[in-house]
Amino acid sequence: MRGFDVVVVGGGPSGEEAAARLGARGLEVAIVEDRLIGGECAYWACMPSKALLRPYEALAEARRLPGAREAVTGELDVPALLRGRDEVIDHFDDSEPRSFLESRGVALLRGRGRLVGERRVTVGDEKIEARRAVVLAGGSLPLFPPIEGLDAVEGAWTNRDATTADEIPERLVILGGGPVGVEMAQAFQTFGSHVTLIEGERRLLPREEEFACAQVTTALEGYGVDIRTGAKAESLSQIGGTMTVTTTDGDTAEGDVLLVALGRRAPTDDLGVESVGLTPGDFIEVDAQMRVPGTPWLYAIGDINGRTQQTHMGKYQGRLAADHILGRDNAVSHGADGTLAPRVIFTDPQIVAVGHTTDTARSAGAQFDVYDTELSSTLAAAFYSPGAPGTARFLVDRERRTLIGCTITGSEIADFLHAASIAVVGELPLERLRHAVPPFPTRSEIWLALLEQAGV
Ligand SMILES: Cc1cc2nc3c(=O)[nH]c(=O)nc-3n(C[C@H](O)[C@H](O)[C@H](O)COP(=O)(O)OP(=O)(O)OC[C@H]3O[C@@H](n4cnc5c(N)ncnc54)[C@H](O)[C@@H]3O)c2cc1C
16 A cells, blocks of 8 residues: 555645645655646636636726727727636646646645545555545535526536636526626626626625625626526526526526526535545534544645635645644634635625625624725825725724724725735734835725724
């Protein structure tokens, strides 16, 4: 039987991060991957979806600026954009991340990994021993809830088909108004599809601040997306090339293609988790060190533990797990790698958020003050996204005078978020934050507006 110090099952960003960190620090590590190193994120999720969205965002920004606006003489070149997307996903070639892992001394085992008991994994017929730890990093799979007729729809799209599409459907119906649904709605509508977006909750993006959702909803409607909220898809039928969705309020929507963006499920049906007492089909619960409770040699990182489904948090968990395996005592989650984790929705306007929203802070019983400011109140708004919507909301703990949550909307603001994450995670008092001076003229001067309103 071959043996390694650590066997990582799943070569997405979380598994890669853990394996590379362990390999670089001298451990003998194997990573098991049955598709491509880079995982869902690199080829079918984060990277291609951003490649689909960014050109329109750049075009929209150019159109807002006198001088640049006049130079924009055409529309999006969709075939060129799709070729650009193919470059971003390296034409499904994973040789670069493979070389990176090799450079860290990590062995790649191609095939499907299964747990077969304590510190034992099989890859195909081969039995592998993990002397110190097994790290499960198998990601997540698209969820198909039990909607009448859904199973029978031929060629229904998941994120994989949407992000790697080469043809733009004339009519696209999207089920699910979460981050994937709204991002794909914007992308395909701006490529020329007629998009109908169906969300069962009262509003799109129900986990984010209501004002942020309202701004994205208005923007999507402005692009021409037909948004239906407050009624769930109840049944589907397909006649010829036309697919019809009927919602619980009796309304119908027709399309040529259906995209199912209704959440994710755990990929644990066929992972052998029952051999260590876990339930197949469930997300794998972990403690603050990313260990499976009661099974100290087993870790689960990234989407598979169900805490948050974002690449940066999976990679963070990968670093924590690796450091814990390496014996570092401080490898403990800060506690904010669940729903309070930093998050970005890459529509135009974007939504970025970290920590609490007003709703979650209330539910948590926090005593806090809310400070809102418009990005347009900064002088930089004359040059950056003039006339475009943008709002910052800061939630400040009343007693400690620290930031417990921040949501910002606006065009091209994803990079703003990290300042807020530092303030939230660092629990920096406003009195201290006053000395972090935002440069002029930038939209970061929203921080000055916060301090002013909070009386600092
Ligand atoms: C459309 C879309 C857009 C997104 N955009 C963003 C974004 O902009 N930013 C962001 O942070 N997040 C985004 N996400 C979420 C992000 O893709 C995931 O959180 C991230 O991919 C999780 O990484 P992971 O390593 O846990 O799993 P994955 O990336 O899913 O990788 C898991 C890997 O494990 C392999 N595997 C699974 N089981 C086995 C097995 N038994 N044996 C061998 N190999 C196995 C799989 O083949 C896969 O390659 C997006 C998701 C979607 C669907």
